[in-house]
Amino acid sequence: MKEFAGKKVLILIENLPVPFDRRMWQQALALKDKGADVTVICPKMKGYDKTYERLEGIDIYRHYIKEAGRKTEYLFEYITALFWETVLTLWVFFKKGIDVIHACNPPDLIFLVALPYKMIGKKFIFDHHDLCPELMEAKYGKKGFFYKLLRTAEKLTFMSADISMATNESYKKIAVERGGMKKENVFIVRSGPDIDRMKIVPPDESCKEGKEYLVGYVGVIGRQEGLRYLIDAIKYIECEKKREDIHFVCIGSGPDLENVKNYASEKDVDNFITFTGRVSDEDMMRILGSCDVCVNCDEYNQMNDKSTMNKIMEYMALKKPIVQFDLKEGRFSAGESSLYARPNDSKDMAEKIIKLVSDKDRREKMGQLGYERVKNKLSWDHEKPNLYSAYREVFGLMEGDD
Numbered sequence: 001m002k003e004f005a006g007k008k009v010l011i012l013i014e015n016l017p018v019p020f021d022r023r024m025w026q027q028a029l030a031l032k033d034k035g036a037d038v039t040v041i042c043p044k045m046k047g048y049d050k051t052y053e054r055l056e057g058i059d060i061y062r063h064y065i066k067e068a069g070r071k072t073e074y075l076f077e078y079i080t081a082l083f084w085e086t087v088l089t090l091w092v093f094f095k096k097g098i099d100v101i102h103a104c105n106p107p108d109l110i111f112l113v114a115l116p117y118k119m120i121g122k123k124f125i126f127d128h129h130d131l132c133p134e135l136m137e138a139k140y141g142k143k144g145f146f147y148k149l150l151r152t153a154e155k156l157t158f159m160s161a162d163i164s165m166a167t168n169e170s171y172k173k174i175a176v177e178r179g180g181m182k183k184e185n186v187f188i189v190r191s192g193p194d195i196d197r198m199k200i201v202p203p204d205e206s207c208k209e210g211k212e213y214l215v216g217y218v219g220v221i222g223r224q225e226g227l228r229y230l231i232d233a234i235k236y237i238e239c240e241k242k243r244e245d246i247h248f249v250c251i252g253s254g255p256d257l258e259n260v261k262n263y264a265s266e267k268d269v270d271n272f273i274t275f276t277g278r279v280s281d282e283d284m285m286r287i288l289g290s291c292d293v294c295v296n297c298d299e300y301n302q303m304n305d306k307s308t309m310n311k312i313m314e315y316m317a318l319k320k321p322i323v324q325f326d327l328k329e330g331r332f333s334a335g336e337s338s339l340y341a342r343p344n345d346s347k348d349m350a351e352k353i354i355k356l357v358s359d360k361d362r363r364e365k366m367g368q369l370g371y372e373r374v375k376n377k378l379s380w381d382h383e384k385p386n387l388y389s390a391y392r393e394v395f396g397l398m399e400g401d402d
Helices: 022-033 071-095 111-118 132-140 145-160 169-177 227-240 257-266 281-289 302-306 310-317 328-337 346-357 360-378 380-395
Strands: 008-013 037-043 052-055 058-063 100-104 123-128 163-166 186-188 213-218 246-251 273-277 293-296 322-325 338-341
Touching: 008 022, 008 071, 022 037, 022 058, 022 380, 037 071, 058 071, 071 111, 100 111, 100 380, 111 123, 111 145, 123 145, 123 169, 123 380, 132 145, 132 302, 163 169, 163 380, 169 186, 169 302, 186 380, 213 281, 213 310, 213 346, 227 246, 227 257, 227 346, 246 281, 257 273, 293 310, 293 346, 302 328, 310 322, 310 328, 310 360, 322 328, 322 346, 328 338, 328 360, 338 346, 338 360, 346 360, 360 380
Parallel strands: 008 037, 008 100, 037 058, 100 123, 123 163, 163 186, 213 246, 213 293, 246 273, 293 322, 322 338
Antiparallel strands: 052 058
16 A cells, blocks of 8 residues: 555645646655645646646646736735635535645745645645745845735744745755744755656757857746846857857746847847747757757846756756856755856856857766766655655654555
């Protein structure tokens, strides 16, 4: 009999659908493999618009959401999401039952959906993905009423949780010091890539648009992701360094995509960069597999410095050398597989990109070092046991219990 057989787990995600949210899809599949009956409630987004479907033995319910771009729009987004999460959670509760509600931020409001069920003995896990107060500060450049409101919501979420999951040591420290959690109730479950899913494929030369080299970026495109630094780096490479043999590709979508495209046009570098929008996993692997260098241009701020970025370890799993700004958790993840530019210095980032595209041997060595680091230490296979330990704690099980 499987360890979690008969246990009913409901995962709530507000900002991304599954299976596009790879961290949560990996967790859902891992719990199912242990015998749990897993249901996911998440938003509808482009390419993931079915209200209900069952994939790989997991029930998925999706609801309407309108992504916010301006501060005032977040209130409508969160109220709408909370309404549908509440309705669908009630539906799941009466249809099949719930033992654990596993809520993923942002925002730090989903505890409101879980509280009524905690009152009747159900468990609540908080999966801490983003520092929402710092995210607000990064987007809008100042602290104020909304920042204080988010700090309060964060505190209430930690107070409500039976256990929390942190993506790294920095987040665990915040859970303990700012959230008041006991250390033994905070489990680090990193967003390690699934090596089996990250298939290395032969390069597709058409991705390079006739250029000798290709530099790639993948990720959600919001204001805090720092794509303007990359655009400025491209401008410097093209105009100051006269390098017209490098093409750039940006994979992903998000609320700031059109603004970034407009900025590239203003800087007159739109011919040097391709914006693909959101693509399938197959296309992402094909494009990244064709890159000579991959970049992470997340700007230095309190949120990004403490956050583990999935894209970094995905680059490493594909044996790609990396250029990024020197951030604490970015350096921990990438180690020697990355060159580190001075924080928020687009010219230094450009110089590091040029240095790597000009040195094939160094690229290959760094790519191999990154791959070995992921394979031997940071892949999902190494993180699954931590997920299982967290669930044993919340279920009151000992390792190996049937």
